[in-house]
Amino acid sequence: MTTSTTRPASDYPPGGDAFRHRHLIGIAQLTPWEISYVLDAAEEWVDLNRSGAAKHDDRLAGLTIINAFFENSTRTLLSFEIAGKRLGADVVNMHAAQSSVKKGETLIDTAMTLNAMRADAMVIRHGSSGAVQLIADKVDCPVLNAGDGRHEHPTQALLDALTIRRRKGKVEGLTVAICGDVLHSRVARSNILALTLLGNEVRVVAPPTLTPPAIDRMHVTTFTDMDEGLKDADVVMMLRLQNERMDGAYLPSAREYHALYGLTPKRLEKAQPDAIVMHPGPMNRGVEIDSSVADHPTRSTITEQVEMGVAVRMACLDILTRRQRGVAGWN
Amino acid sequence: MELKPLLIANAQLIDGDKPRPGSLLVADGRIAALDPTEIPDGTETVDAKGQWLAPGIIDLGVFATDKPAFHFGGITRAALMPDAGPLDHPGLVERAAKGGKPDLWVHPLAAATKGLAGKELAEIGLMKSAGARAVATGRSRIADSGVMRRVLAYAASLGLVTIIHAEDEGLTAGAVATDGEMATRLGLASAPAIAEAIAIARDLALVEETGAPVHFRQVTTARGLDLIRAAKAKGLPVLCGITPAHLFLSDTAIGDFRTFARLSPPLRSEDDRQACLAAAADGTIDVLSSGHDPRGPEDKRLPFAEALPGMAGAETLLALGLNLVRDGLVTPSRLFDMLAATPACLLGLDAGRLKVGMEADLILIDDGTPWQVDAKKMAAYAGNTPFDGMPVQGRATAMWKGGLRIR
Numbered sequence: 001m002t003t004s005t006t007r008p009a010s011d012y013p014p015g016g017d018a019f020r021h022r023h024l025i026g027i028a029q030l031t032p033w034e035i036s037y038v039l040d041a042a043e044e045w046v047d048l049n050r051s052g053a054a055k056h057d058d059r060l061a062g063l064t065i066i067n068a069f070f071e072n073s074t075r076t077l078l079s080f081e082i083a084g085k086r087l088g089a090d091v092v093n094m095h096a097a098q099s100s101v102k103k104g105e106t107l108i109d110t111a112m113t114l115n116a117m118r119a120d121a122m123v124i125r126h127g128s129s130g131a132v133q134l135i136a137d138k139v140d141c142p143v144l145n146a147g148d149g150r151h152e153h154p155t156q157a158l159l160d161a162l163t164i165r166r167r168k169g170k171v172e173g174l175t176v177a178i179c180g181d182v183l184h185s186r187v188a189r190s191n192i193l194a195l196t197l198l199g200n201e202v203r204v205v206a207p208p209t210l211t212p213p214a215i216d217r218m219h220v221t222t223f224t225d226m227d228e229g230l231k232d233a234d235v236v237m238m239l240r241l242q243n244e245r246m247d248g249a250y251l252p253s254a255r256e257y258h259a260l261y262g263l264t265p266k267r268l269e270k271a272q273p274d275a276i277v278m279h280p281g282p283m284n285r286g287v288e289i290d291s292s293v294a295d296h297p298t299r300s301t302i303t304e305q306v307e308m309g310v311a312v313r314m315a316c317l318d319i320l321t322r323r324q325r326g327v328a329g330w331n
Numbered sequence: 332m333e334l335k336p337l338l339i340a341n342a343q344l345i346d347g348d349k350p351r352p353g354s355l356l357v358a359d360g361r362i363a364a365l366d367p368t369e370i371p372d373g374t375e376t377v378d379a380k381g382q383w384l385a386p387g388i389i390d391l392g393v394f395a396t397d398k399p400a401f402h403f404g405g406i407t408r409a410a411l412m413p414d415a416g417p418l419d420h421p422g423l424v425e426r427a428a429k430g431g432k433p434d435l436w437v438h439p440l441a442a443a444t445k446g447l448a449g450k451e452l453a454e455i456g457l458m459k460s461a462g463a464r465a466v467a468t469g470r471s472r473i474a475d476s477g478v479m480r481r482v483l484a485y486a487a488s489l490g491l492v493t494i495i496h497a498e499d500e501g502l503t504a505g506a507v508a509t510d511g512e513m514a515t516r517l518g519l520a521s522a523p524a525i526a527e528a529i530a531i532a533r534d535l536a537l538v539e540e541t542g543a544p545v546h547f548r549q550v551t552t553a554r555g556l557d558l559i560r561a562a563k564a565k566g567l568p569v570l571c572g573i574t575p576a577h578l579f580l581s582d583t584a585i586g587d588f589r590t591f592a593r594l595s596p597p598l599r600s601e602d603d604r605q606a607c608l609a610a611a612a613d614g615t616i617d618v619l620s621s622g623h624d625p626r627g628p629e630d631k632r633l634p635f636a637e638a639l640p641g642m643a644g645a646e647t648l649l650a651l652g653l654n655l656v657r658d659g660l661v662t663p664s665r666l667f668d669m670l671a672a673t674p675a676c677l678l679g680l681d682a683g684r685l686k687v688g689m690e691a692d693l694i695l696i697d698d699g700t701p702w703q704v705d706a707k708k709m710a711a712y713a714g715n716t717p718f719d720g721m722p723v724q725g726r727a728t729a730m731w732k733g734g735l736r737i738r
Contacts (some may be wrong), residue, residue, distance in 0.1 A: 001713065009348070033607075048680075066416055106629070106632070106633065107633065108628075108632055108633075111483070128634030128635070128636050128637055129517055129518040129519050129588070129634065129635060129636060130517065130519075130588030130634050130635045130636075131634035133587070133634075134588065134634055135587060148518075148634075149518050149519075149634070149636070150518030150520075151518030152518070186518060189515075189516070212515040213510035213511060213515055213521060213523070213636055214510065214511050214512045214514075215515055217512035218512070218515065248409065296655065307673050313445065324531070
């Protein structure tokens, strides 16, 4: 099933020119070849991660990575922590609940405090769009955006692209339906940017109350009818619907949402027979996705996405710290 | 203090269709004559060296008494919005009115409702006696149409204009930008631009019914301006204003999450911006003001949605207004109608024009001097300008308040 589409290193500009960014704030700043460069690098880490007991590489030994999460997260935090540790870095996690943020310290002050501790990289998640950029502008080390408000979640889009590429043999020329709460979703925005940039047809399938205004300006087609939106899709990407959206403000109820927009086996038949089903997790089974679809042995990629997440984050941490580590060609 | 008579000679007077060479005599703090033939003994003479002589700017609707910024900007009087305080009590109004004297006159705007909560009428009559020159709804509108109707009728009976903020609170709840590609790409909560037209439409219906005079402090959308245009054609007592931000910036200015461009109402689409320029040119927009709202890093160095709206605008108001003249959209005299004469009329002041008997609130303007807006070097107590780095032309070089030289 897996087709290798990794390019030879000679296809990329030499050294640091292959990825010319100090931080990873969003997909919006990346070029198609930079995305492809990260995906290729991640492929190596997939192999290492599957290699048995000794899943370790010490290239980041001695580096300190701070995971500063101002918004709750389990899987992304864990994924970044494992990625950092597999590369030999000292990884420290800071949760907002334990931090001085709750005591009224401003975000910039917190960032300056972390900066003074001489971190070699920071991974930041924050509930406000633009917050990670704000921090990146103030600190001396590379900053990786682990999700800022509704704005971007670049490593999620990269891991999704890697998952698609491994399953479909390519991540171009495909029809991808992104379904659900697109309005509040940073995962959707980063995926729209990445997948359109790589040359896929992207559809947004969402109730009108959860469709962002002017989203067509991001080169997508919008659908409010789920069956129509799924027609002949190669990839069905479901989004998590947060409980607070279902209380009447955006949607009448969970059961009505399931009736109109839930991914059932019957609905999935509208898509290509070999269409894959993706979900960034955590899932609301029985709301946006039926268990039989989520657990489908060949079509669901949900656990594979989690696996790719670690590999992609290892690749990002490796690439972004090359300058500090004095890797040849990365000055 | 006895003031000597003052002659400002060799000036270009802004009192007609176009600037004209002339001189102006000030005595006892008032304009005594234009192009005087007899000069009293002991008159002090100032050579304007061909600069424009205009009425001091009357900045309608500022959020702070920020004297250095106002003086830099050629602003001699400012109408203070009731939000700080809020100004809902005669004592507070009286104190605010004394805030800048003698070299800056502050005209407090009375809060329309107690605590600006939009529920109960504030003591508008007592606040008028204490110095309030108009009534204002503050940063937001009065949601309850019944309350708004009573405010309008009550203020009108006292001869006061009600200054309105027009945004529908249901549509704008939680929003920090206008619906559009920029807000969607940045992942910012946004509201449709029609939030403005909806609010204006309601209040125009109330104006038609009560006959109360109103001023929409900022009208920033094509649809909102169309409603104002139609209301004026009908003869309704309606004025509207704008700040330079909505004339010269569109929502692309919020790219990179620039919090200095987080404003209320939020910056609009380029189409709406063009409609604002057209409305400035055709006379639909009556007032140009700064919306001066200086905010330090504690309010602005935050993620975009957490930052507070507002800009420091007093220093750039004149220079950006002169852009309208240079672009051929308004004449110099119409610019000063927007900056001084109309605000004076709305507030009931003997000022705002180069006319005998008016208070001698005067500025000299070098309309050609280029300078660059620099957020780090502002006279205002915070430099939150969305125009940071913009090259502009023209500034006030001298000013008098009631015949008293300020700078």
